[in-house]
Amino acid sequence: MSDLVSPSKQLPVTTESRAAWLREAGGLSAAFADGLVAHARCIARRVAQWQCGHVSSVAARAVLSESATEHATGAGVAETRDAAAICERLVAALAGPLTPAKSAWLEQAARKKAEWAALRDARAGGPRCFDAVWRREVLTQPQAIAIAERFCREIGARKFFDAGDVQANGFQVIRDDSPGETYTESGASYMGFAVSALLSQAIARQGCYGIAFTGDGSFMMNPQILIDGIEHGVHGTILLLDNRRMAAISSLQEAQFDTDYRTNDSVAVDYVAMAGAVAGVIALSAGDTERGLRDALAKAHAHPGLSLIHVPVYYGADPAGGMGAYGRWNVGPWSDGVQDAYTKTRI
Ligand SMILES: Cc1ncc(C[n+]2csc(CCOP(=O)(O)OP(=O)(O)O)c2C)c(N)n1
Numbered sequence: 001m002s003d004l005v006s007p008s009k010q011l012p013v014t015t016e017s018r019a020a021w022l023r024e025a026g027g028l029s030a031a032f033a034d035g036l037v038a039h040a041r042c043i044a045r046r047v048a049q050w051q052c053g054h055v056s057s058v059a060a061r062a063v064l065s066e067s068a069t070e071h072a073t074g075a076g077v078a079e080t081r082d083a084a085a086i087c088e089r090l091v092a093a094l095a096g097p098l099t100p101a102k103s104a105w106l107e108q109a110a111r112k113k114a115e116w117a118a119l120r121d122a123r124a125g126g127p128r129c130f131d132a133v134w135r136r137e138v139l140t141q142p143q144a145i146a147i148a149e150r151f152c153r154e155i156g157a158r159k160f161f162d163a164g165d166v167q168a169n170g171f172q173v174i175r176d177d178s179p180g181e182t183y184t185e186s187g188a189s190y191m192g193f194a195v196s197a198l199l200s201q202a203i204a205r206q207g208c209y210g211i212a213f214t215g216d217g218s219f220m221m222n223p224q225i226l227i228d229g230i231e232h233g234v235h236g237t238i239l240l241l242d243n244r245r246m247a248a249i250s251s252l253q254e255a256q257f258d259t260d261y262r263t264n265d266s267v268a269v270d271y272v273a274m275a276g277a278v279a280g281v282i283a284l285s286a287g288d289t290e291r292g293l294r295d296a297l298a299k300a301h302a303h304p305g306l307s308l309i310h311v312p313v314y315y316g317a318d319p320a321g322g323m324g325a326y327g328r329w330n331v332g333p334w335s336d337g338v339q340d341a342y343t344k345t346r347i
C-alpha cells in the first residue's frame with residue numbers, strides 16, 4: 001500500500017494504481033485538492049484546457065472563482081475582485097499553527113516533489129530513443145527542452161511555449177527562478193501562439209531575446225512568422241521540435257480509443273530549407289545530440305535577427321519519451337470514460 005493518501009477523503013491508493021490514478025485524475029493537486037481558486041476560468045473553460053470535456057479537480061469540495069458558472073452547482077463562492085488581492089487574503093487565512101494534519105500534508109507534498117524531481121532528471125537526462133519514423137535514435141522532447149531551457153537560463157532568454165506535447169513537457173521540465181521567464185497560452189492552448197509571442201518582442205518597448213518552443217503541427221499554423229519576424233526585426237529563435245505528428249492528440253486517441261487516427265502523415269517537410277528560403281532568416285539543423293543542439297542554439301542567438309532550429313524528436317510508446325500527460329479530455333467523439341469521470345465532479 002502506498003503512502004499516498006488524500007487528506008480530505010483518507011483515500012488510500014495502491015502503488016500499482018498510483019500512476020493510473022495520477023494520470024486519470026490530472027496530477028496530484030488536481031486529484032486531492034479540497035478547494036480550487038479559479039481565475040478567469042469561465043472564459044478559459046469554453047476552449048481547450050477547461051472545456052466541459054475536460055475533467056479536473058475531482059476531489060474539490062469548494063471553488064472560489066470570478067465566474068458564475070460554478071455557482072450554479074452550489075460548490076462555488078462568487079468573488080469578483082482582483083485575483084492578487086484574493087490570493088493575499090487566502091494566504092493570510094491559511095497562516096496559523098502547524099497542526100498535525102497540515103504537517104502531514106506538507107510532508108506528503110515534499111515527498112511527491114522529491115519523487116517528481118527525480119523523474120524529471122531521469123527523463124530529461126536519459127538516453128535517446130529509437131524513433132520509427134526518423135529511423136534512428138533521436139532526442140526526446142524532455143531532453144531537447146531541458147537542453148534549451150538551460151541555455152535560456154545561461155543567457156537570460158525568454159521562453160514561449162506552444163500547444164501540444166511541447167507545452168505539456170515544457171511545463172514539467174523547465175526550472176524557472178522567477179516569474180516572467182516563461183510564457184504560454186494555457187487557457188485555450190492555441191497552436192501557433194509561441195511564434196506570435198516571439199514577434200511581440202520586436203514591438204515591445206523593452207523587447208528581449210526569446211525562444212519559441214513549438215511543434216511541427218503548431219508551427220504550420222503560423223509560418224508567416226518567418227516573414228513577419230524579418231519585417232519587424234525580431235531577435236529570436238524558433239525551436240521546432242519535429243515528431244512528424246500532432247503527438248498530444250495521438251496520445252489522447254491511444255488512451256481513449258486504443259489507436260491513433262489521422263494525427264500524422266507521410267509527407268516529409270524540410271523545415272530548414274523552408275525557413276532558409278526567407279531572406280534574413282538563419283535556419284539550422286540541431287541533429288540528434290546535445291552538442292549539436294547547443295551549437296545551434298549558440299549560433300542562432302549570435303544572429304541578430306530571426307532564426308529557426310530544427311530538432312527531430314521521438315514519438316512512441318516508450319514512457320521515457322515524455323513526461324506524461326495528466327489531463328483527461330474528450331478527443332473526437334465523447335469518450336465514456338471521460339464523461340463518466342466528468343459527471344462525478346462537483347464543479
Ligand atoms: C488552434 C488549435 N487547434 C487545435 C488545437 C488542439 N490541439 C492541441 S495540441 C495539438 C497538436 C499539436 O501538435 P504539435 O504542435 O506538432 O505538438 P506535439 O503534440 O506533436 O508535440 C492540437 C491539434 C489547439 N490547441 N489549437
Ligand SMILES: [Mg+2]
Pocket residue numbers: 215216217241242243244245246247
Ligand atoms: Mg508534433
